[in-house]
Amino acid sequence: MKFQSEKPQLAEVDMTPMIDIVFQLIAFFMVITNFEQTAADERVKLPRDVLAKPPEVKLERELVVNVGFLRDSSGKKLDPEPLVFWAGENIRVGDMGAKFQQERRIAEAKKQDPKDITVVIRADAEVPTGAVQELMRLAQEAKFEKFALKAAQASL
Amino acid sequence: MKIRSHSETEKIEPQMAPMIDIVFQLLIFFMLTLKIIEPEGDFNINMPIGAPSQTNPDQIFPDIKVKLVADSNGHLAQVRLGQRNLGAGPDVFRRLNSEILKIIGYPGNPLTKDMEVEIDADYRLHYQYTIKAISACTGRLDEQGRIVRYVEKIKFAPPKPPNGE
Numbered sequence: 001m002k003f004q005s006e007k008p009q010l011a012e013v014d015m016t017p018m019i020d021i022v023f024q025l026i027a028f029f030m031v032i033t034n035f036e037q038t039a040a041d042e043r044v045k046l047p048r049d050v051l052a053k054p055p056e057v058k059l060e061r062e063l064v065v066n067v068g069f070l071r072d073s074s075g076k077k078l079d080p081e082p083l084v085f086w087a088g089e090n091i092r093v094g095d096m097g098a099k100f101q102q103e104r105r106i107a108e109a110k111k112q113d114p115k116d117i118t119v120v121i122r123a124d125a126e127v128p129t130g131a132v133q134e135l136m137r138l139a140q141e142a143k144f145e146k147f148a149l150k151a152a153q154a155s156l
Numbered sequence: 157m158k159i160r161s162h163s164e165t166e167k168i169e170p171q172m173a174p175m176i177d178i179v180f181q182l183l184i185f186f187m188l189t190l191k192i193i194e195p196e197g198d199f200n201i202n203m204p205i206g207a208p209s210q211t212n213p214d215q216i217f218p219d220i221k222v223k224l225v226a227d228s229n230g231h232l233a234q235v236r237l238g239q240r241n242l243g244a245g246p247d248v249f250r251r252l253n254s255e256i257l258k259i260i261g262y263p264g265n266p267l268t269k270d271m272e273v274e275i276d277a278d279y280r281l282h283y284q285y286t287i288k289a290i291s292a293c294t295g296r297l298d299e300q301g302r303i304v305r306y307v308e309k310i311k312f313a314p315p316k317p318p319n320g321e
Binding site: 015018019022023025026029030032033034040042046047048049050051052053054055118120122123124125126127128129130131132133134136137140145146147148149150151152153 | 180182189195202295
């Protein structure tokens with residue numbers, strides 16, 4: 001008859017391979033994450049174009065305007081009117097004039113010329129062009145002159 | 157004097173548990189903050205306030221006018237280049253692209269590098285068609301995937317009222 005004389009040994013799990021993999025995963029996610037494009041709103045489905053290459057030089061000062069629709073989970077529009085997603089608010093395109101004026105005052109308080117600020121318009125593919133033009137007109141009234149229209153890069 | 161007789165080189169086990177805790181925390185943080193974004197590019201449009209659509213008197217070539225007509229649903233019904241009708245359909249932007257090339261001669265032509273394209277789109281027209289038209293005027297991709305620029309300067313015609321034609 002055997003006696004259990006020895007202490008019950010703790011089974012040591014070999015941690016090394018797991019830690020290796022976990023570090024690999026962390027490195028992967030760290031590299032792939034970028035915190036820069038926080039201004040982009042995922043509700044906006046940009047139009048696609050082959051010429052839309054990411055710019056080599058990043059714009060120095062930019063003011064990003066997201067225009068899109070409120071949609072349900074299946075992608076159907078809840079409201080036929082396009083809305084500007086602005087700092088957590090949904091604003092009608094016609095009411096953006098006050099916001100642009102406010103941005104101009106902020107820029108002037110920071111001793112920046114509104115002419116040096118590029119208004120980056122990220123508009124949904126189905127927004128009427130007139131709404132985008134209206135937005136540009138309102139921005140022009142607030143002394144913004146440079147505009148950039150965003151499009152997602154399409155594969156050939 | 158101590159004599160290391162039978163060297164009890166016991167391996168010192170480092171405490172792994174706290175490190176693994178933190179490492180998992182980091183892993184979860186990066187996984188949750190991950191936002192998959194597509195590469196985005198932009199088309200520059202310069203609209204100075206002072207000079208609305210005044211053409212330079214010393215400019216030899218007039219501006220290229222591209223008109224985009226929408227149907228009642230906001231889809232593209234017709235593309236007009238100046239007075240010419242380029243029609244509609246999937247190939248229309250390729251046609252527009254080659255017409256622009258004919259107008260400018262060759263890419264980077266110094267005579268036509270100051271030419272401007274004026275995009276005149278109906279209010280209802282979906283924005284994707286406008287972007288396609290801008291892209292067709294701006295240039296094309298060559299075989300190596302580089303951009304060949306045709307016309308750099310794009311501007312918009314004055315906006316139209318929502319219901320006007």
